Amino acid sequence: MTSPDERSQSIHVLVVDDEALARRNLTLLLRKDPDIASIIECSSGLEAIEEIRRSRPDLVFLDVQMPECDGFDVFEILGADMPETVIFVTAYDAYALRAFEAGALDYLLKPFDDARFHRALARAKEKLARYAPTQRRSISRIAVKSRNQTLFLDVSDIDWIEAASYYACIHIGAATHILRRTLQELEQDLDARTFARIHRSIIVNLDRVRGLELQDGGEYEVVLNSGERLRLSRRYRKRIQERLGELAGGR
Known part of the structure; x- marks a missing residue:
């Protein structure tokens, strides 16, 4: 054995x-x-x-x-x-x-x-x-109420998430879904190996990141595969660069 x-x-x-x-x-x-x-x-x-x-x-x-x-x-x-x-x-x-x-x-x-x-x-x-008592657990689907229906979103389809007071705006392609949860609460349920905070109000799916682009003012933007550009806070810059470097290296 x-x-x-x-x-x-x-x-x-x-x-x-x-x-x-x-x-x-x-x-x-x-x-x-x-x-x-x-x-x-x-x-x-x-x-x-x-x-x-x-x-x-x-x-x-x-x-x-x-x-x-x-x-x-x-x-x-x-x-x-x-x-x-x-x-x-x-x-x-x-x-x-x-x-x-x-x-x-x-x-x-x-x-x-x-x-x-x-x-x-x-x-x-x-x-x-x-x-180790338990394995790291993360959600695979999110239930979002929209009008008279409930949508079940696959977490892997999420491009990025934006904080809006006590709500979270979940962006999937051209669609935006509103979830009545704070960004901090939602972050605890997401797989930290795939999702990362790039700003105090933004979380991105690292699998959707095309690259980082340096702007004239010395700040960086995170460029997604969709072409969406998101501000990268200096506070999270080093961590994101390291995470993306790990992904590029096959980790």
């Missing part, structure tokens, strides 16, 4: 470190593992808090020392929302005991070699396989 840790997994990873080189080293190692479905990078604790709440990663590699909000702050602020599988990464061994008391699965001390990294990843994969 195949043991849980030997089964094929689809693991979504978040790498948090304020040093770009440190993030890159971890990302390169993770990309070699076929069980890693996606990798998102964050350069600060505050950014990590927002990303964890949004995409709910399976595994987090978390730096301890970061300005403004360190790894322990991330644990404290998120509380029960913190993923159960976290590996601390730091250049200082003085934090090891505190890390395990906080609930970390492992503690990677920089600089670590490939063998040490793979042992930590293997432990994480085993825990995820054995103890």
